[in-house]
Amino acid sequence: MYDQPPTLTATEEARRQVEICNACRYCEGYCAVFPSAFGQRAFADGDITQLASLCHNCRGCYYACQYTEPHEFALNLPAALAEVRVESWERFAWPSGFARLFQRSGVALSLALVIGIAVLFWALTALAPASGEGFYAYLSHSAMVAIFAPAFLLPLAAIAIGLRRYWAEVGGARVRWPHLKAALVDAAQLRNLSGGAAKGCNFEKGDRYSQGRRHAHQAVFWGFLLCFAATSSGTVLHYVFDRPAPYGFFSLPKLLGLPGGILLVLGSMLLIRLKLKADASLGAPSVWGGEVAFVALLGLTGLTGLALYAATGTALVAPLLALHLGTVLAFFLTTPYSKMVHGFYRMASLVRDAQRKDA
Amino acid sequence: MTTLDAAPWDLVIVGGGNAALCAAIEAAEAGMRPLILEAAPKPYRGGNSRHTRNFRCMHHGPLSVLTGSYEEEEYFDDLLRVTKGETDEGLARMTIRRSEECLPWMEAHGVAFQPSLSGTLSLSRTNAFFLGGGKALVNAFYNTAEDLGVTTVYEAEVTQVHVDGDRFEGVTAKVGGAEIRIEGRGLILASGGFQADLDWLARAWGPSARNFLIRGTPYNRGVPLKQMLDKGADSVGDPTQCHAVAIDGRAAKFDGGIVTRLDCVPFSVVVNRDGDRFYDEGEDVWPKRYAIWGRLVAAQPEQVAYSIIDAKSLELFMPSVYPPERADTLEGLAQKLGLPGNKLRETVDAFNAACREGDFHPTELDGLSTEGLTPPKTNWARPITEPPFYGYSLRPGVTFTYLGLKVDETARVSGPDARFANIWAAGEIMAGSILGQGYLAGFGMTIGTVFGRIAGQEAAAHV
Numbered sequence: 001m002y003d004q005p006p007t008l009t010a011t012e013e014a015r016r017q018v019e020i021c022n023a024c025r026y027c028e029g030y031c032a033v034f035p036s037a038f039g040q041r042a043f044a045d046g047d048i049t050q051l052a053s054l055c056h057n058c059r060g061c062y063y064a065c066q067y068t069e070p071h072e073f074a075l076n077l078p079a080a081l082a083e084v085r086v087e088s089w090e091r092f093a094w095p096s097g098f099a100r101l102f103q104r105s106g107v108a109l110s111l112a113l114v115i116g117i118a119v120l121f122w123a124l125t126a127l128a129p130a131s132g133e134g135f136y137a138y139l140s141h142s143a144m145v146a147i148f149a150p151a152f153l154l155p156l157a158a159i160a161i162g163l164r165r166y167w168a169e170v171g172g173a174r175v176r177w178p179h180l181k182a183a184l185v186d187a188a189q190l191r192n193l194s195g196g197a198a199k200g201c202n203f204e205k206g207d208r209y210s211q212g213r214r215h216a217h218q219a220v221f222w223g224f225l226l227c228f229a230a231t232s233s234g235t236v237l238h239y240v241f242d243r244p245a246p247y248g249f250f251s252l253p254k255l256l257g258l259p260g261g262i263l264l265v266l267g268s269m270l271l272i273r274l275k276l277k278a279d280a281s282l283g284a285p286s287v288w289g290g291e292v293a294f295v296a297l298l299g300l301t302g303l304t305g306l307a308l309y310a311a312t313g314t315a316l317v318a319p320l321l322a323l324h325l326g327t328v329l330a331f332f333l334t335t336p337y338s339k340m341v342h343g344f345y346r347m348a349s350l351v352r353d354a355q356r357k358d359a
Numbered sequence: 360m361t362t363l364d365a366a367p368w369d370l371v372i373v374g375g376g377n378a379a380l381c382a383a384i385e386a387a388e389a390g391m392r393p394l395i396l397e398a399a400p401k402p403y404r405g406g407n408s409r410h411t412r413n414f415r416c417m418h419h420g421p422l423s424v425l426t427g428s429y430e431e432e433e434y435f436d437d438l439l440r441v442t443k444g445e446t447d448e449g450l451a452r453m454t455i456r457r458s459e460e461c462l463p464w465m466e467a468h469g470v471a472f473q474p475s476l477s478g479t480l481s482l483s484r485t486n487a488f489f490l491g492g493g494k495a496l497v498n499a500f501y502n503t504a505e506d507l508g509v510t511t512v513y514e515a516e517v518t519q520v521h522v523d524g525d526r527f528e529g530v531t532a533k534v535g536g537a538e539i540r541i542e543g544r545g546l547i548l549a550s551g552g553f554q555a556d557l558d559w560l561a562r563a564w565g566p567s568a569r570n571f572l573i574r575g576t577p578y579n580r581g582v583p584l585k586q587m588l589d590k591g592a593d594s595v596g597d598p599t600q601c602h603a604v605a606i607d608g609r610a611a612k613f614d615g616g617i618v619t620r621l622d623c624v625p626f627s628v629v630v631n632r633d634g635d636r637f638y639d640e641g642e643d644v645w646p647k648r649y650a651i652w653g654r655l656v657a658a659q660p661e662q663v664a665y666s667i668i669d670a671k672s673l674e675l676f677m678p679s680v681y682p683p684e685r686a687d688t689l690e691g692l693a694q695k696l697g698l699p700g701n702k703l704r705e706t707v708d709a710f711n712a713a714c715r716e717g718d719f720h721p722t723e724l725d726g727l728s729t730e731g732l733t734p735p736k737t738n739w740a741r742p743i744t745e746p747p748f749y750g751y752s753l754r755p756g757v758t759f760t761y762l763g764l765k766v767d768e769t770a771r772v773s774g775p776d777a778r779f780a781n782i783w784a785a786g787e788i789m790a791g792s793i794l795g796q797g798y799l800a801g802f803g804m805t806i807g808t809v810f811g812r813i814a815g816q817e818a819a820a821h822v
Contacts, residue, residue, distance in 0.1 A: 023618040023680040026412055026492030029473025038477050041678050063498060064491025066409050066616050070402060073618075197424075197471040197490045207498040 010083040011048045017080045018043055018051060020073055027061040029196040032186075032353050033081070034061075039356065050170040052084035053349035056192040058201030059282050060209075082284035088169075089345060092162040093337055102337040104286055106293030112334050113297060117326030123147065124322050134246030138318050139325075141244065147325075151332045158336040159344050166345055172352050179358065183350035190214050190221075204277040213274050219267025220295075223302065226260025246312075258309070261302040268299025287339070294339040301327045363512065364539045368394040370818050371530055371543035373517045373583050375399065376406030377493070377804055378786025378811035379549035380500035384468055385815025386547075387507035391822075393815075394543070395504070396515040396532055398550070398578040403614075404513060405497035406551050407575040407759065407787065407803075410616040412476070412493060413486040414465070414808065415801035416458045423462055424472045427484045431455050434485075438799055445795025453768050454793055457809045462487055465808065469499030478677055481646065486801040492617075493804075520546070520586040525780045530583075544781065545822035547814045548772070549807075551787040552760035553581025554601055555613065560757070563599045570662035572606060574756040577613040584788055587764055591775030596761035596791025602798050603653030608663055608752030609681045621751050622676035624652060625739050626721065627666040628710050629753070631659040634693070634702030636710070640666075641738035644724065645676075650798055653755040664753040665696050667707065669745040675721045683749035692748045711742035759803065763791035770814040781822050785810035 018037050021027065028034045033054045040047060059078045067073035086103060093099030101108045120139075129140035136144075166172075186192065193201050193214040200211035233252035237243045247253045272295050280288050304324035311320050335341065370386050372379045375397025383393045397404050417434050418425050434455045438446060466472070471490035475483035482488075489496045501511065512534060519531040521540070529542040553559045555577045560568040588594055610619035622645050629640050638655050642648055656664045667689075686692035689707055693700035713732035719725055719741055728737045763784075765773040770783040786807040793806055 019678070020618055020680050022678050023620075024492075024616075025476050025478070026489075026495075026617070028476050029471075029488075029490045035477070041674060060491060060495075064495035066492065066494045066614075067618070068402070071614065072611060195471075195490075197473055198495075199471075207495075208502055 010080070010087045011045050014048045014052065014077075014080040014084045015043050017075050017077050018048065020067060020075060021061075021077065024067070026066075027064055030060040030064075030198075031056065031058060031192045031196065032350075033077075033192075036353055036356060046169045046171055048084055049088045049166070050349055050352055052081040052088060053166070053170075053345045054192070054353055055081040055085070056190070056201075056346070057082055057283055058193050058195060058203065058213075060195050060198060060202050062282055063202045063207035076282065078282045079284065082282075083286075085342070085345075086284045086287050088166070089162070089341055092165040092169075092345075093341070094158050094161040094165075098334075098337040099341075102294075102334045103290045103339065106289035109290060109293040109297060109330075109334060109338060113300070113327060113330040116328075116330030116333070117323055119147075119329065120322040120326035121319075124318060133244075135317075135321055136245065138321055141238075144325075147329065148332070151329055155332055155335045159341065162336060162341065163344055163348055166348050167352075170349070170352055172348070173355050175351055179351045179354040182354035182357075183347055186350045187347055190217060193217065204274040206279075212270070216267050216270035216274060219263045220271060220298065221267075223260045223263025223265075223267055224298070226256045227264060227302065227305070228260075230254070230257030230260055254309075257305065261306045261309075264302030265299050265306065268295050268302070271295050272299075291339045297327065297331055297334075297338075298340075301331050363394070363534065363541055367529075367542035367544055368392060369543070369822060370394065370545045370547060371396065371527075371541060372547045372549060373520075373530065374406060374549035374551060374786065374788075375404050375511065375513075376408035376549065376551065376786060376807065377411070377496065377500070378408075378807035378814075379406075379547070380497065380504055381808050381811030382547045382549060382783075382785055382815035382818070383504045383509045384500065384507060385812050386819045387504065387509050389816065389819030391819050393509050394541070395509060395511040396517055396530070396541070397511060397513050398516045398580075399513065399576065401513045403576065403578065404501070405494060405576075406579060407493075408497050408807065409494040410492075410575050410614075411489070411496075411801075411804050412617065413482065413488045413801040414458075414462070414804040415486050415799060416462050416805065417455050418459050418462075422459070423466065423487060424474050425462075425484060425487050429485050434458075437485075438794075438802070441797035441799045442795050443797065445797075447792050450766075450768060451793045454806055454809045457813075458805045461805070461808045461812070464812070465496075468503045470496050471499070482800060517550070517583050517586075520548075520583055520590070522590050522779070522782075525774050525777065527779065527782045545818045546782045547770075547818055548583050548587065548764065548782065548784040548788050549786045549811060549814070550583045551576070551579035551581075552601075552762065553584055554579055554757045554760045556580040559585075560601065560760075563760075563762075564601065567657060567662050568601075570754065571601075571603060571657065572608075572610050572615065572619070572754050572756045573613045574604075574606060574610075574615055574619065574758050575613075579787070581760070584762070584764065587772065587782075592779070593765035593773035593775075594762060594791075595765045595789070596763050596795055598762040600762075600796070601760045602650065602758045603657060603755040604649045604758060605652035605656050605664070605753045606756035607679060607681050608754040610754070610756065615756070618680040619756060620649070620677075621666065621679055621753065622649075623666050623668055623672070623679070623751055624648070624753075626672040626675050626741075627668045628707060628736070628743060629664050629666045630698065630703060630706055631664050632661055632698070634699045634706050636706055636734060637664075639734050639737050641728070641736040641740060643738075646800075652753070653757075656753050657755040662755055665698060666751045666753055667692065667703070667743060668749050669743045670747055670749075671741070671745050673749060679751065681751075683751050685747050685749050687746045687748070689743075689748055692750050696750045696752065707743050710736070710740075711744060714740050714742045758798070759787050759790070761791045761795065763787070763789045765789070765792060766810070768813075769817045770810045771817065781818075783814035783818055785814040
């Protein structure tokens with residue numbers, strides 16, 4: 001038992017449980033995991049990996065299950081699949097050691113944050129420009145690009161490597177637009193947290209259904225996308241329209257970024273609150289700290305961004321700029337190894353599931 | 360727990376499954392303060408309801424997840440067919456008619472439904488499936504009951520029912536290690552049958568019943584039922600009979616539930632401990648035959664049988680929770696199953712020799728029958744020739760017992776002289792009035808829901 005790599009034990013345990021589910025099938029209507037599983041009779045490791053990434057940990061199946069402890073079958077499918085997710089994401093990550101570190105350790109993630117902020121303070125001191133407007137008075141545009149272009153592109157490359165590994169393991173086919181579209185619609189609606197005909201998931205209120213987690217996640221998800229769109233629009237304005245920052249209130253970066261930041265902060269706070277109330281034993285307890293730290297980091301990117309905007313024209317701009325950009329730097333660099341990566345694997349699993357339904 | 364015996368409760372409900380919860384919700388909505396005494400600990404609450412998956416429902420047109428329509432006459436005919444007339448037509452028709460309004464009521468009280476499960480398309484018109492199954496339904500009802508102020512005590516085992524003449528006065532229950540007397544102005548009995556009391560089962564059925572497996576809850580020991588019968592309550596249903604299906608012989612003694620079912624019989628030859636066949640495995644499609652196989656296996660030596668298939672049939676039925684025994688030869692398989700190898704070989708050879716050419720259709724009666732074999736296999740008879748060979752053991756799995764309390768259409772229990780003044784019954788404990796024999800999928804939940812609701816309403820109106 002113990003000389004096996006841990007990957008196998010989590011996958012084996014999940015396989016044991018899914019095989020029992022396959023003989024029962026009562027949970028078919030909750031989410032995509034069950035119809036996906038019930039088309040098969042035997043489950044290869046890649047099948048279990050795919051089911052695990054499809055599972056959004058809504059926990060409906062756990063509370064509905066007649067075979068949870070103390071029953072001898074001791075089913076806890078949300079936890080079993082959560083463990084598989086953790087281990088598979090570590091396996092796919094490049095380099096995988098970072099994933100072990102940042103998924104499991106909130107302390108490591110906090111340390112990354114401190115380092116990120118320190119780097120920015122150093123940059124503000126060492127690379128102080130002779131002249132510039134707005135933020136560029138503190139850190140030149142070229143210095144920002146020198147830091148953030150690699151900090152954005154390198155993680156994307158690492159994620160691409162991970163996704164390729166995932167795709168190979170689950171036996172994915174060539175991705176076509178209808179599959180991608182189906183996955184995007186699922187993700188945008190968080191259909192797998194809807195509970196099927198029930199109302200939401202069984203997360204923070206035991207066996208009572210609640211839309212809390214779905215709504216909080218939607219706030220974070222759309223808030224993040226708005227913030228990302230704000231930054232992207234700034235880049236476009238800078239390079240295409242030759243309109244560098246700073247931007248006024250009635251500009252795309254502000255009109256997107258302000259509501260985005262607020263949604264991100266509120267959603268993150270709510271997600272952490274729900275996570276504190278939820279039963280940790282129905283997830284992967286080993287990454288609980290890392291997950292909370294990740295959501296906090298995400299919320300902090302929004303909060304420091306809002307604070308920076310609020311401090312416009314005051315002496316606080318320089319330190320807040322370092323705080324915000326440092327937070328963003330830590331967030332980007334750890335993305336392939338933190339809970340953030342779940343979005344990419346979930347998307348991949350949804351695309352794969354659309355292919356299964358199509359087949 | 361000290362407050363339990365402080366003052367009389369408006370209503371004492373014995374049992375914690377679907378019928379009990381429907382009764383409690385109705386009574387609480389009518390302004391009563393009911394007490395539920397559930398014998399099981401909280402994780403196992405809900406009696407056999409936690410193992411159910413659907414509810415058979417009359418409807419005039421598409422209703423919620425139900426397709427088409429399912430009218431009273433067809434529903435009643437289905438019931439007559441399985442019970443062979445062992446039913447009270449008045450009660451049965453009332454139950455059927457009332458089932459239609461139950462579905463929206465269940466939805467309004469927290470139950471979510473899902474389309475018919477894969478492998479059960481034949482039920483999509485007649486049976487509404489609970490999303491997540493019976494335990495999810497039980498959870499929803501407990502939450503609704505809690506919100507309505509219903510008090511529930513778990514691990515509260517009722518040992519005595521106190522009746523003076525035609526009036527219920529109170530119960531004695533073991534709660535937290537102490538026996539206490541709990542007074543109430545009315546009583547609803549929704550505590551199920553007696554199938555988990557193996558001694559009672561052995562007295563009723565015969566000693567072989569000790570080898571039966573109990574598919575559902577170990578907490579239905581029939582104590583309140585026996586108390587009432589001892590007090591002269593009218594009984595219904597054959598006291599010696601239980602509903603038993605053939606399930607995986609390796610299942611746990613209790614609570615194996617749905618996953619212990621085996622659907623391989625129609626594609627197999629079934630032999631007993633001595634290696635002999637004893638019944639037509641291909642008589643009809645499995646959903647129509649699994650129930651009689653419980654009795655067939657119960658009649659075999661040591662109440663066990665073995666279903667043997669070969670490689671070509673392995674994927675024709677729903678996957679089983681326990682993997683089959685497997686061997687490359689029939690002798691090897693016989694050894695693993697503890698069967699006489701020569702005899703199994705002889706039986707299978709004789710069967711194979713009686714098979715004839717023809718088209719095989721696993722999902723319909725294909726008429727592919729043996730010739731000159733006793734007993735015959737009248738459908739799906741393909742020779743068992745392609746290794747590896749697989750074998751499953753089969754044992755009778757008891758679902759419920761038929762003996763129950765006689766009730767009228769207001770769910771009131773009949774006493775020695777007349778009806779009891781303030782005692783009602785709902786669910787398995789009175790189902791024998793309507794379901795005297797056989798079983799109709801999802802009908803137990805229908806009886807429980809209809810009579811649970813009536814019992815709750817009536818109790819609220821009369822105590």
